[in-house]
Amino acid sequence: xxxxxxxxxxxxxxxxxxxxxxxxxxxxxxxxxxxxxxxxxxxxxxxxxxxxxxxxxxxxxxxxxxxxxxxxxxxxxxxxxxxxxxxxxxxxxxxxxxxxxxxxxxxxxxxxxxxxxxxxxxxxxxxxxxxxxxxxxxxxxxxxxxxxxxxxxxxxxxxxxxxxxxxxxxxxxxxxxxxxxxxxxxxxxxxxxxxxxxxxxxxxxxxxxxxxxxxxxxxxxxxxxxxxxxxxxxxxxxxxxxxxxxxxxxxxxxxxxxxxxxxxxxxxxxxxxxxxxxxxxxxxxxxxxxxxxxxxxxxxxxxxxxxxxxxxxxxxxxxxxxxxxxxxxxxxxxxxxxxxx
Numbered sequence: 001x002x003x004x005x006x007x008x009x010x011x012x013x014x015x016x017x018x019x020x021x022x023x024x025x026x027x028x029x030x031x032x033x034x035x036x037x038x039x040x041x042x043x044x045x046x047x048x049x050x051x052x053x054x055x056x057x058x059x060x061x062x063x064x065x066x067x068x069x070x071x072x073x074x075x076x077x078x079x080x081x082x083x084x085x086x087x088x089x090x091x092x093x094x095x096x097x098x099x100x101x102x103x104x105x106x107x108x109x110x111x112x113x114x115x116x117x118x119x120x121x122x123x124x125x126x127x128x129x130x131x132x133x134x135x136x137x138x139x140x141x142x143x144x145x146x147x148x149x150x151x152x153x154x155x156x157x158x159x160x161x162x163x164x165x166x167x168x169x170x171x172x173x174x175x176x177x178x179x180x181x182x183x184x185x186x187x188x189x190x191x192x193x194x195x196x197x198x199x200x201x202x203x204x205x206x207x208x209x210x211x212x213x214x215x216x217x218x219x220x221x222x223x224x225x226x227x228x229x230x231x232x233x234x235x236x237x238x239x240x241x242x243x244x245x246x247x248x249x250x251x252x253x254x255x256x257x258x259x260x261x262x263x264x265x266x267x268x269x270x271x272x273x274x275x276x277x278x279x280x281x282x283x284x285x286x287x288x289x290x291x292x293x294x295x296x297x298x299x300x301x302x303x304x305x306x307x308x309x310x311x312x313x314x315x316x317x318x319x320x321x322x323x324x325x326x327x328x329x330x331x332x333x334x335x336x337x338x339x340x341x
Contacts, residue, residue: 009040026331065096075123164190169202
């Protein structure tokens with residue numbers, strides 16, 4: 001299993017570099033950054049600096065979207081980071097949530113997201129690409145033909161199918177093994193139907209982690225199921241509250257959530273904040289199910305179950321306090337259990 005972490009754009013630049021270096025030394029594989037350019041500083045300058053202070057760690061946005069940057073600007077940015085890092089750049093893509101809604105835009109359609117994925121892969125590879133009815137193709141002849149690994153985020157059936165058709169991996173924002181299995185199977189099935197070889201398809205489970213006392217861990221991470229619930233509320237808005245398109249285990253806990261869809265009942269100014277008020281309906285049981293909480297051995301046990309469910313990368317959303325200690329705990333007590341001796 002690979003190990004990763006994701007950080008926000010509000011962290012001091014020296015601390016960003018220090019955490020990335022600490023994580024690389026602790027045998028982490030990836031450093032991901034949230035791409036929410038209004039709530040926090042733009043991530044890419046911080047990422048570029050961290051690349052210069054590491055040698056093995058891979059980097060990428062978790063996740064970007066088709067709605068906030070002109071596509072040739074986005075493609076040039078991703079290609080430049082791939083070149084600057086000597087090929088240590090992956091791309092995570094979604095339809096758009098926090099970075100889009102806070103500026104009054106709508107998330108992309110699934111079809112537009114798929115087009116964006118194809119366009120970004122082609123541009124970074126150096127192919128001539130025509131997009132959005134441009135009269136002439138755009139070509140970057142300086143990328144060295146980089147084959148950029150692409151991860152696609154999704155919860156609902158349409159987005160999961162798109163992840164299977166377009167991605168090298170799926171991004172799942174929760175760490176509940178049975179739900180990860182369901183989502184991974186849905187993506188892989190769509191990929192097979194599209195004629196793809198899915199034998200090396202990757203599945204990333206993202207969630208906060210707290211190594212320590214369970215009660216404090218629940219308090220520190222309770223913001224996360226509210227973030228997930230915002231996406232689930234949007235699925236229910238479009239599919240109906242009685243939908244059988246997604247498992248009941250994923251939809252039942254949001255029944256007491258106020259508001260319809262992601263535009264109601266969620267304050268984006270408190271997005272990923274520990275003291276947020278968005279989590280008023282979240283139970284301790286749901287928090288424990290969606291996150292990794294407790295002593296190191298409990299993390300190892302749950303990670304084994306995630307691995308058995310098809311998860312190939314665990315990505316810690318590093319937003320729950322004592323971040324350096326969590327990296328150290330994983331490096332010393334957890335990651336070694338998943339490395340071949």
